[in-house]
Amino acid sequence: MLNLTNCISLSFLLFLVGVLGIFLNKKNILLMLMSLEIIFLSISFNWIFSSIYLDDISGQIFALLVLTVAAAESSIGLAILVIYYRIRTTITVELMNLTKG
Amino acid sequence: MYLLTVALPLLGSLSSGLLGRLLGQKGTNFVSCFCMGICFICCGFSFYEIGFLGSLCSLNGATWINSGQYKVFWGFLFDSLTTTMLVIVTFISSLVHVYSIKYMENDPHSPRFMSYLGIFTFFMIFLVSADNIIQMFVGWEGVGLASYLLINFWYTRLPANQSAIKALIVNRVGDFGLLISALLVFYMFQSVDYSTIFSIVPLLTKKTFVFFSYQLNSLNLIGIFLCIGAFGKSAQLGLHSWLPDAMEGPTPVSALIHAATMVTAGVFLIIRFSPLIEYTPIVLFTLVIVGSLTAFFAATAGAFQSDIKKIIAYSTCSQLGYMIFVCGISHYQASIFHLANHAFFKALLFLSAGSVIHALNDEQDIRKMGALRYFMPLTYSLTIIGSLALVGFPFLTGFYSKDFILELLQISHYTNLNKTYGLFAYWLGVTSVFFTAFYSFRLIYMTFLNSTNLSRVYFNKIHDSCFLMLSPLIFLAIGSIFIGFLSKDLFIGLGTDFWKSSIFSLPKELTFFEAELIPLQKKWLPFLITLLGFFTAASLNSYSNNFHQLFSKLIFFVHPLLFSLNKKWYFDNVYNQVFVVPLLQFGYRSSFQNLDKGFIELLGPYGLPRIVRTSSKNWSLLQTGQITHYLFFILLGLLVSFFTYNFNTSLLIFYDNYLLVLNFLYLGIFYPNKNF
DSSP: OOOHHHHHHHHHHHHHHHHHHHHHOOSBHHHHHHHHHHHHHHHHHHHHHHHHHHTOTHHHHHHHHHHHHHHHHHHHHHHHHHHHHHHHSOOBSTTOOOOOO | OHHHHHHHHHHHHHHHHHSHHHHHHHHHHHHHHHHHHHHHHHHHHHIIIIIISOOOEEEEEEEEEEETTEEEEEEEEEOHHHHHHHHHHHHHHHHHHHHHHHHTTTOTTHHHHHHHHHHHHHHHHHHHHBSBHHHHHHHHHHHHHHHHHHHTSSTTOHHHHHHHHHHHHHHHHHHHHHHHHHHHHHHHHSOOBHHHHHHHGGGGTTOEEEETTEEEEHHHHHHHHHHHHHHHHTTOTTSOTHHHHGGGSOHHHHHIIIIISTTHHHHHHHHHTHHHHTTOHHHHHHHHHHHHHHHHHHHHHHTTOOBHHHHHHHHHHHHHHHHHHHHHTTOHHHHHHHHHHHHHHHHHHHHHHHHHHHHTTSOOBGGGOOOGGGTOHHHHHHHHHHHHHHHTOTTSHHIIIIIHHHHHHHHTTTSTTOOTHHHHHHHHHHHHHHHHHHHHHHHHIIIIISOOOOOHHHHTTOOOOOHHHHHHHHHHHHHHHHHHHHHHHHHTSTTOOSSTTSSOOOGGGOOHHHHHTSOHHHHHHHHHHHHHHHHHHHHHHHHOSOHHHHHHHHOTTHHHHHHHHHTGGGHHHHHIIIIIHHHHHIIIIIIIIIIIIIIHHHHTTTHHHHHHHHHHHHHHTTOOSOHHHHHHHHHHHHHHHHHHHHSOGGGGGGGOHHHHHHHHHHHHHHSOOSOO
């Protein structure tokens, strides 16, 4: 079950789901942050699998670091989101278009 | 003394031009006339030394241009041809100087006028005395410039401006031909000195000049371009249109420039280059045809002009045609002889006309004159002398040269040269003789003999001119009577050695002796035709004062013919419609509007920034502010870099900088942009 193909496919699929979740979502920025978490998850999974597969501890260390970074990132992102919501009273992505070229 | 002849007119001109305010009118008059007088005396001495004593004088001056093979020196060559021209030019010029003292008396700018006259004479002397073609070109352009200044002397008048510009530009067409021939001469002969060129001409008769893979005979080419130069300056058919318009200048100017000196420069050029032109039958043929057509055209066009100066101007044009076509049958001596004689009686005619115009308060229309013989008997008799000399009345000056030219033309079909075009020129020349007599006597009748058409205001004030104006006329009249007889044996006498090496004719072309032996009836013919012209003019004028109306009533188709003659055969109209207006329109529409401000602007200074501006605007429109769009670009960029770095390197072409630039431009040009 936990062979090379399955694991890489799984992490890649998770990554793809995350990317598409960000990309195809036009309404809700909360979903975007969640998709971002999925991307981090897939990357962490990939780190851990590689570390086991290559029998090297540094992958797991990186996974832990990524976990920390993801936690920090999501907390800061949510903070920004809250501030944004307080000002604009909406979190719709479509309406975040004040910086046109 | 020889250099003095060149320097003195310049001195007089500069002193009256630069110091005019200091010297005042009388001072400049005195200085310039004095300089010209001394100059004339010097020329007389040089004529004596070189013409009679046969001591050719060549002066070599400083280096002008020294560049490899191309060496030009300031040098002066005084031979028989030059001194003959010098005597004519300085004599006419000094008389014109004296004449314009009174004629321009009331003009506020008379110092300037004197200065221009002097600079003109200087350039003319420079032209005839040069010893290489480049230096001659300086004089050639100089007389063109001086003629511009003189025709435009009354610069506040619009017609004066227009005709001065016309004179300069039409002359410049010819000057271009002369310039090309000078370049060709240097290319072929590796020298621009007359002495070098003329001594090696016979060796180069077979030499060809390759132009766009066409083999052209070099001498023919040089000769044709020389002809174009001469035609421009001497107002031959095609480039003649400036001469009648140049009558806008003051009358002494017309006498000096357009009778005696400037227009003779073209004939002088042909005669000077006789050693070269002798070897080019095509050029000789061209000279005959164009010259005879000019003589005929100008004589007919002059016959029905109503401006007294334009009649004389056309007469000049016609006589120049005689000089040119007699060059074409290789009798350069007869040409320069006619040139010399013509200078005297044409200056006389112009100055007499000036006297009439001056007396009539600047009235130039002969239809508004008449009966002046009672008031200006001296001017009347002087005009009679000039006109009789012009029409070739026996034993006056014109007879010796003009009839001799016509006799020479009859020879050409006796010889074994097969030059039948001489006869063509002969018949056109004889027809011109008729018209010459006709318009000369028409002018005399309408000005002096018919009943008057003057208004009474002017009629009461008519007077003969003062002594200072008439004395040059008297000198010229004496010249017009005697010069032909006196200098006949010197210039064209049988076996005269006056010209020495300055004029060259091939021995097979010489028909002087045969010309003396043609049947007597043929010699009488031109004179009889002159009489016919005289009687036509006389009977028409005696029958009706207003013979234009008589003509128009007489025969129904004569009137359009007369009208076209009066309009100079519509040459000016045709030129305007065929050359001038299309050229101006080309200059404005094609080259300025479409090219300079159109196509080149679009490709360069205007179009390129526009493309950059629009494309950058279009590119910046890609930043919509939508986060999902940004994400799309991020992913696209990731994918592209991913593919290009991990897969086949041939995919790198998608990442090509040039393609990127092209894409950029494409977006700039074709992207529909409503903001711009």
